[in-house]
Amino acid sequence: MIIIRGADGGIRAFANSCRHRGSQLLSGNGQCRRIVCPYHSWVYETDGQLIRAPGMEAAAGFEPDDYPLLEFPLASWGGFIFVCYEREPPPFENQIGNMPQMFDAHRTESMKFVGSLEFEIRSNWKLLVENALEAYHTGSVHRDTLGQQESRSIDSSEHWTGLLVEDENSVATLVGEDKPFPHIEGLGDEAKSGAYFTVLFPATQFVFAQDCMWWLAFQPQAVDRTRLTIGACFPRETVELDSFDEKVELYFNRWKLATAEDNRICELQQRGQVFAREPGRFAASEFAVHRFSNWVVEQLG
Ligand code: FES
Ligand SMILES: [Fe+2]
Structure with a gap:
């Protein structure tokens, strides 16, 4: 996908594929005035229109207007963009449900993204999502x-x-460590009492804590391999604190260490998916894993 803000200010999602013979067009992050295909130099505007197709004069009936980049519908909430792979998308509200109402007070749309971490894990993505949805494993x-x-x-x-992980302080740094940053102003009583670990199905986690939010994007690479990106966002006022660069290390340290522990256990669980295995029982505290598992079954019809 190409996600791009056009010269007209609109944000759009396009298939990252040239309309000629399908070369990938762009990679990474950045800015460009136009999108130029590296193969035969077809040129697209940032709104997806094909404006130059050199050497196509002799192609009978060829009209550049007939070959804009293929566009996918998108929606946004909380500073995030959600792309739908279907041309006729189901209403976004039917996907995201009451998440916007519940986390409105965290004001993630005005937060600043400050950095990300990447992991490659030898585990199916569903094991990682399940792990992200229970606190039962935390003590071990x-x-x-x-x-x-x-x-x-x-x-x-x-x-x-x-689920709501209860802690009046922040769970975004290690236990016993300093919790250096101020809490988001205007949180309700429930939001003040802990951090919400949520998963927007199938594979995106948002954690809404009292002092920050972070997200996990699980990208399946193979049946037993997943790439994980974690992104960190803090309120703008927090990022402007003199001590921010130094103190934010406590948070990144927590994400590195705890995520490595989660990844290791999911790799072990992956190795235990032997063919003779029979399903076990969930603990009561695994209510959200149960919900996810049922969701997966529903999607399979
Ligand atoms: S594949 Fe893009 S111009 Fe040929
Ligand atoms: Fe964990």
Whole structure:
């Protein structure tokens, strides 16, 4: 996909594929005035229109207007852009449900993205999503980093679920470490009491904490391999603090260590998916994993 803000200010999503013979057009992040295909130099405007197709004069009946980049519908909420691979998208509200109402007060749209981490994991993506949806494992897997956490269920509707990990401080740094940044102003009583670990199905996690938010994008690479990107966002006022660059290391340290622990356990679980395995029982505290598993079954029809 190409996600691009056009010269007209509009944000659009296009297939990252030239309308001639399908070369990939762009990679990475950045800016460009026009999109030029590296293969035969067809040129597209940032709104997707094909404006030059050199050497096509002799192609009978060829009209550049007939070959704009293929566009996909998108929606946005909270500073994030959601692209639909279907040409006729189901209403966005039917996907995201009550997530916007629930996390409005965290004001993620005015936060600043400050950095990301990447991991390659030898595990199916669903095991990682399940891991992201329960605190049952924290006392063993994160014994020395996060410690045992308590969680409770939250009201989610449509295609997401989550849990509230209770802690009046922030769980965004390691247990026993400093919690250096101010809490977001205007949070309700429930939001003040902990961090929401949510998954927008199928494979995007948003964590809404009292002092920041972070997201996990699980990208399946193969049946037993997943790429994970974690992105960190903080309120603008927090980022402007003199101590920010130094203190934010506490957060990145937590994301590195705890994520490595989660990844390791999911790789071990992947190795345990032997053919003779029979399904076990969920603990009551795995309510959100249960919800996700049922969602997967529903999608399979
Ligand atoms: S494939 Fe893009 S110009 Fe030929
Ligand atoms: Fe974990």
